[in-house]
Amino acid sequence: MEEDIFEKTALCPYMCELCQKTSAIRKMDQIASEMEKIHGKGCIQNFSLGNPRVPPPKEYDQIMIETIKDKDFFLPHGYASNVGDQPGREAIAELFSKLQDTKITYKNVILSSGCAGAINILLRTILSVGDEVVVPSPYFLEYPYYVQNYHGQIIFCPTKFEDGWQIKREAFEKCFTARTRCVIVNSPHNPTGIVYSDETIKMISEVCEKYMKKFGRTIWILSDEVYCRMVRPGKKPYQIFKFYKFSAIAYSVSKDLSLPGERIGALIMNPEIKLCERNIHALSIANEFLSIYPPNRLHMRALPRLLKYTSDLKCYDECQQIMEETLKKLNIEYIQPEGTFYVFPKIPDGIDEMAFCETMVKNFIVIVPGSAFGAKGFYRMSLCLGVEAVKKAAAQFEISYKKTLEELGYGKNKKEEEKEEKVVEPQKNEVKDN
C-alpha cells in the first residue's frame, strides 16, 4: 500500500471538507495581502474584522497588576471550579441584574471561554443528534459550525432589508417542527447592527411558547448579547428574561472592554427556571469535557473591578456616524445601525456581489461579502478601528467605491439608461404632436 494513502486519510472527512471551503473572508484577505506586496503595507483600509482596535479601559493594566500581586488566595493559579470562580460569577450577576432589571445571583451564572464558549456549552447541554436550531438570517457566521459541533441541524429564518432586518412571524413560524430545540437571537446584531424591537421579541417568545406546548418539550431561546452595552444613544435592548422563561444569555467582555483575546465570557440562565442549578451543573460538565473551561484565574479575580469600566464605547457612535455620512453622500442604501460597530450596506442592483467586493479590495478597501452571513447582495463593514482611522478609511472608501462602480460599468449603464430616457421623451412628444 502506498504511504501517501495514510497522509490523505489522516483527517476526518468533515474537517477535510471545512479545510477545502475557501471562505469569502479568506479570499478577500488573500487579495489584500497581494495588494500589500505590490503597494506596500498600510495601503489597504481593512473593514473586515470585528477585532476592536479601541484600547481596553485605561484602568485595565493597574487592575491586573494589583490582581497578580494579591496573593491572598489559596492556590491562586490552581485549577478553577468548572463553573468559574465565585467573585467573577457574582460580578456578572450584578451587571445582568441591572441590564435585565431582574434579580440574578451567581448561581444563575457560569463563566466560560468568551461568548463562543458560552454558546457552545449551552448547545452541548440541550441538543440531541438531529435537533433543530432556528437562526434568523443574516447571522453571525460561526453559528452553523457551533450547531454542527453537536450534530444539530441549523434552520435559517430569512429576514429582509425592507423590514429593517426584523424577524417576521410568518417566516419564523415556518421554521418550527417537532425537532425544534432552540432559537438563537443576536441583538444588537452582527452583521446588520440592528436591535430587535420588543415587538419582535414578544412575537418570538409567543411562537416558541406555542410550539413548546404543541410538541411537549422545551424550546430554548439563546440570546447572544455580546454587544449588549454597545447601543446607540436612546436605544434600549430588550430584556429577554421578562419575555420568556427558558432563556439564557451569552455574553463576553470581548467587545465592550476590547479584550477578545482574553476569552472572558459567561452564560446567564433565567432565574425563573426552577432547575436552574441542575442546568448550571450540566453546563459546568460541558465546560470541562469540551475543554472550553472558564477564563483564566487572574481575569476571573479581576472581573468584579474590570466590569465597572468599558472601553470608549461612545467612539463607536462617532465611527458609525462618520461612515453613515459617507454612505449617504454616495446614495448607498443601508439600515441605520442601532448598536455594535458594524454597518451592512446594500450593493447596487445589477452588480455581482463577489465582483463588487473583489474590485473594492483591488481599490484598497476590504469588506466582507454579505453571503458570508447568509445575505447575498450586501456587505459588512466593521468600524472598530477608532475615530481617526475610520475618518481616513471613509475618505478612501468614497474614492474606491466610485472607482469600483465605474470599473464594473455601473455608472456607464446608468448614463446610457438616462440617455435612452432622454431620447425616448422627445419621440413621445413627436407622436403627440402628430
Ligand code: PLP
Ligand atoms: N457572537 C457574536 C454575534 C459575535 O459577533 C462574536 C464575535 O465576533 C461572538 C459571538 C464570539 O465572541 P467571543 O469572541 O467573546 O467568543
